[in-house]
Amino acid sequence: MNHAQSNRKNEHLSLATKFWREEKNPVIGPTFDDVRWVPGPLNNQSVATVDHSVELFGQHFDWPFYIEAMTGGSASTMRVNADLATVASKKNLAMAVGSQSVALKDAAQAASFQIVREKHPDGFLFANLGADHPIENVRAAVNMIEANAIEIHVNLAQELAMAEGDRRFYWLDNLASVIAKSPVPVIIKEVGFGMGPDLIKQLAALKPAAINIGGANGTSFAKIEQARDRQNENPIDFSAFGLSTVESLLAAEKSETKTPIIATGGIQSAKNITTSLMLGASLASSAGYFLKTLMADGPAGLEAEISLWQQQLPLYMTLLGAQRVENLVQAKRLYSPNLTNSLKQL
Template sequence: MTLTSNRKLEHIDIVRRGGVEPERSTLLEYVRIVHRSLPEVDLDGIDLSVEFCGHELGAPLIITGMTGGHPDAEPINAAIAKAAEKFNIAMGVGSQRAALEDPSLIHTFSVVRERAPHAFIVANLGGAQLVKGYGVKEALKAIEMIRADAIAIHLNVGQELFQDEGDTRFEGILQIAGELADELAVPVIVKEVGTGLSAEDVSLLRSIGVKCFDVAGLGGTNWIKIETLRSRAKHGYPLRDPGSIAEQWGNPTAVSIVEARSAAPDAYIIGSGGLRDGLDVAKAIALGADIGGFAAPALRALSSGQEGLERYLADVLYQLKSVLVMTGARRPHDLWSASVTVWGELMEELKVRNVDVTSYLNSRVMTLLWRRRSSGI
């Protein structure tokens, strides 16, 4: 096995053990969707389907890119893919770098399409690899490997900086991301990995043609913390000690969703980073995301096997349906016009970031109308 492949398994083991969330939260606790006692909608009248990147999903969910590239990761990807197919939700794979380096590992990724022939599947390459020579050729190989409907370019600056073997060259990612968005036939999704996209970066990326974003904000699985734990297990201490950065650094998920939507009103946005249940998904959508995403909860649910994962997803979907009923909404994007209150630290953060919260909340429905009139990706 290559170093890249072995690292994949170490990451899985650390996430399964838990304790990888930072002290700082998503700030979604400062969001409330107003309850309606007269919703005038029946549970059976709820339709969870949404359009995302030109595809129809059965529900506004994605199990975001997590693993692959090691033989032990293959059954994990297979199980998640089977669940994605059953519920008609989206799924991403982990970085495909390992399989590009070692073709014997391709099936740890391609098994996803075998188990999910109709699901929306997202390929994955790292931004740090783009500046080391990866480009359209490698992206096409990653897409072909799993017959992907889109490809994610993950930005993991913090993880790379504190990983023992991390790549610390980042200059040039923006230009290459633009080339991929221009030349690839499938959508390019630029995604963070737990430290959150900012308005500044979303604006830059949108200006070069990127139309899809996964904010992956602070408050969920923290890859700086994971690499610190991994290094400590190997050496007895972290080779690159992050100090308080591991607990404090990043843009909280709730802030990232609002900033991404403000910076790119016409974009497709995945709200992820610390989402754990249907209410979290509803809050992410109410703030402006198209769909909600998570990874670690799916991995942990798999500790109870396929049944455990599917039960978890069924619970999340029922919780989301319940929120829609209690809001008087019939479809997920009706939450863009639902009454929402924002307060506390989230309100203060947004004010400092020059977001007029009242105006922003009032503008969400205009984004939906704009989307419906557009020709799509």
């Protein structure tokens, strides 16, 4: 058994939960609060007829948000995956598993990912691997959970923050090959440092099914990895690096990409989802906040929180005169001076 990797999964989970609980995630750049919604013209519409579903990858999603990639790879993370998948199934949400790399090295860990398919038999599930994995591993990860799509994370900063992380990043050719050969749609995703316009353009040219801009202001792997590596007295300082989720969404707009965009990073309400969809995301997802809610209030608490989001989203859409999710991009908004400044410079 690969104890080191399983141990790392447990540490990620406990430290992410701790920083969310203590509200100690660093704030980098403009946040969701830097976008205000302008009252628009009245529409003849009712809350009951709001259509909150999304079509993406030729698939139907009942809700424009899902539970983002977090975990698997140890006994305790298996319990977390089981709880997340049970709630996702009850609330009809898609869900991503954490990196399955650990289970490709140690088959005994596959069960901690397969539990997600067991608990969410008809759900849309995203497999997850790093950008250096060859197509054989992609096929194995997809088969492991009968995934409907796969997320490939490009986590340069996280690797550099980890004492045991990668130091070689020859990813581009492999990404192109994986995208061309994958049996399911491939989403390229960041893990919380965001993406600028040039990166988005470069990744879009590889023709993935979607790009998840994975922005800052939620879970911070710079903080988590540095907390794990206490012996390191001279950690590198990531505080100047990264874009927030709203900045990354504006960067995607600047890049003029036609590739669908997914918004993750610091999403903790139906309001944040609404703003993400206004800024051009096709789907939004949340990781750390759902984890914190599950750890603090159990599966029933997480289910109640998601029910609240599902109740509020049609209200927000009505407020903005949006009958359908794609109408939200037309809603007028005001950007704070901070965000306007980012937009100008990007």
